[in-house]
Amino acid sequence: xxxxxxxxxxxxxxxxxxxxxxxxxxxxxxxxxxxxxxxxxxxxxxxxxxxxxxxxxxxxxxxxxxxxxxxxxxxxxxxxxxxxxxxxxxxxxxxxxxxxxxxxxxxxxxxxxxxxxxxxxxxxxxxxxxxxxxxxxxxxxxxxxxxxxxxxxxxxxxxxxxxxxxxxxxxxxxxxxxxxxxxxxxxxxxxxxxxxxxxxxxxxxxxxxxxxxxxxxxxxxxxxxx
Amino acid sequence: xxxxxxxxxxxxxxxxxxxxxxxxxxxxxxxxxxxxxxxxxxxxxxxxxxxxxxxxxxxxxxxxxxxxxxxxxxxxxxxxxxxxxxxxxxxxxxxxxxxxxxxxxxxxxxxxxxxxxxxxxxxxxxxxxxxxxxxxxxxxxxxxxxxxxxxxxxxxxxxxxxxxxxxxxxxxxxxxxxxxxxxxxxxxxxxxxxxxxxxxxxxxxxxxxxxxxxxxxxxxxxxxxx
DNA sequence: GTCTTCGATGATCAGGATGCGCATGGATGT
DNA sequence: ACATCCATGCGCATCCTGATCATCGAAGAC
Numbered sequence: 077x078x079x080x081x082x083x084x085x086x087x088x089x090x091x092x093x094x095x096x097x098x099x100x101x102x103x104x105x106x107x108x109x110x111x112x113x114x115x116x117x118x119x120x121x122x123x124x125x126x127x128x129x130x131x132x133x134x135x136x137x138x139x140x141x142x143x144x145x146x147x148x149x150x151x152x153x154x155x156x157x158x159x160x161x162x163x164x165x166x167x168x169x170x171x172x173x174x175x176x177x178x179x180x181x182x183x184x185x186x187x188x189x190x191x192x193x194x195x196x197x198x199x200x201x202x203x204x205x206x207x208x209x210x211x212x213x214x215x216x217x218x219x220x221x222x223x224x225x226x227x228x229x230x231x232x233x234x235x236x237x238x239x240x241x242x243x244x245x246x247x248x249x250x251x252x253x254x255x256x257x258x259x260x261x262x263x264x265x266x267x268x269x270x271x272x273x274x275x276x277x278x279x280x281x282x283x284x285x286x287x288x289x290x291x292x293x294x295x296x297x298x299x300x301x302x
Numbered sequence: 303x304x305x306x307x308x309x310x311x312x313x314x315x316x317x318x319x320x321x322x323x324x325x326x327x328x329x330x331x332x333x334x335x336x337x338x339x340x341x342x343x344x345x346x347x348x349x350x351x352x353x354x355x356x357x358x359x360x361x362x363x364x365x366x367x368x369x370x371x372x373x374x375x376x377x378x379x380x381x382x383x384x385x386x387x388x389x390x391x392x393x394x395x396x397x398x399x400x401x402x403x404x405x406x407x408x409x410x411x412x413x414x415x416x417x418x419x420x421x422x423x424x425x426x427x428x429x430x431x432x433x434x435x436x437x438x439x440x441x442x443x444x445x446x447x448x449x450x451x452x453x454x455x456x457x458x459x460x461x462x463x464x465x466x467x468x469x470x471x472x473x474x475x476x477x478x479x480x481x482x483x484x485x486x487x488x489x490x491x492x493x494x495x496x497x498x499x500x501x502x503x504x505x506x507x508x509x510x511x512x513x514x515x516x517x518x519x520x521x522x523x524x525x526x527x528x
Numbered sequence: 529g530t531c532t533t534c535g536a537t538g539a540t541c542a543g544g545a546t547g548c549g550c551a552t553g554g555a556t557g558t
Numbered sequence: 559a560c561a562t563c564c565a566t567g568c569g570c571a572t573c574c575t576g577a578t579c580a581t582c583g584a585a586g587a588c
Binding site for chain 3: 489493494496497500514516517
């Protein structure tokens with residue numbers, strides 16, 4: 077998952093971030109509301125951790141503005157300092173999906189983030205394209221009866237491609253989905269991973285699913301599909 | 303937006319309704335399938351929230367009957383109680399546009415409703431001229447049943463021509479559409495690409511679509527059209 | 529009306545640029 | 559030690575371009 081942390085307490089943000097990164101998530105940070113909103117609009121996150129009290133633009137206002145955007149829906153988990161704040165929040169209900177009162181345990185934070193993200197994708201928690209399927213809960217991918225061995229990056233690429241299918245995923249979108257703001261220097265890395273993914277998906281199968289759109293990107297679909 | 307909620311659980315319906323009204327939406331209620339279907343046919347909603355399990359007429363059946371109507375298409379979001387129910391749904395696919403498994407977050411429900419409504423009014427991503435079509439999402443072009451092999455520049459030229467059809471696209475416009483501010487030195491490049499595009503589109507077909515307007519530009523249309 | 533003329537366009541091809549697949553080895557973290 | 563990731567280098571495929579020659583069409587001369 078790609079997660080945005082909006083939190084002005086640098087120590088807390090670092091704590092959360094290190095923990096999440098240790099569990100294989102990709103984390104971006106924002107120290108204030110303005111830059112947080114900006115990042116949230118620019119990029120596409122699977123979930124946002126948002127502190128209620130922020131300098132500049134507070135959590136409630138940020139939430140409201142983000143929901144006002146007609147763009148993609150992003151699950152938001154709000155952090156509050158005291159129970160009283162939280163109760164007040166529930167009355168207001170500015171559009172957060174879940175709440176957590178400090179102090180909290182990091183494993184619980186992660187669990188809630190995953191639950192939110194899973195619900196957000198609920199109808200598609202089993203992605204299917206032709207005889208290829210990816211279970212987002214177990215993270216197991218299959219092509220027919222054969223189970224595919226994928227690296228974490230390979231899985232994310234596959235997920236991105238399957239969600240977009242049968243549309244094309246541009247190289248830029250793919251790079252952004254995998255590495256976010258910090259892509260590797262050359263684009264050779266993407267080529268290498270595509271190569272590995274293609275080997276996993278299409279090897280030993282006459283029906284090819286992963287197609288290259290020269291100069292544009294990649295596309296996952298049965299060849300003659302629309 | 304005007305939204306219809308068909309849900310027999312009065313508490314849940316009230317919850318959803320209050321939330322949506324708090325966000326400025328207009329909400330109608332139905333407590334069972336029969337009255338829900340009636341309301342849906344009489345009025346014109348931007349979206350419908352439909353519980354799968356209903357007394358009298360269940361969600362699937364209601365969905366089917368509503369789709370059988372020759373009237374306006376209404377986006378339907380189906381609520382299901384358990385993942386198992388949802389899996390069954392995916393198999394049946396009775397025409398709902400989206401699914402949400404209880405429990406769900408209200409902001410997400412709203413986001414999905416808005417997304418559905420927006421999608422219902424989405425700009426056409428399939429361009430058509432006679433039996434020629436170009437899918438802008440998959441970037442696949444067809445002439446009848448035959449699939450066309452196009453280069454990136456060929457695709458952009460075709461898109462430009464199809465959008466303009468049946469009007470003429472001047473050479474200057476075409477050059478600008480493809481290369482922008484940095485056109486090639488000679489106009490030979492454009493001629494070459496037009497040649498390639500003509501070969502792809504009109505070869506082996508008595509009905510020619512790509513016409514040259516001498517001294518003006520190019521035009522994509524059936525010969526005898528205006 | 530017909531012919532002539534010349535600029536505009538079509539057809540074709542080869543060289544060069546670019547994009548991409550693929551194999552390999554080193555770097556990194558666990 | 560192992561998996562994973564990423565950079566390098568090579569070779570192939572595709573694409574783009576410019577050159578050249580053939581053809582077409584509009585406009586004026588007769």
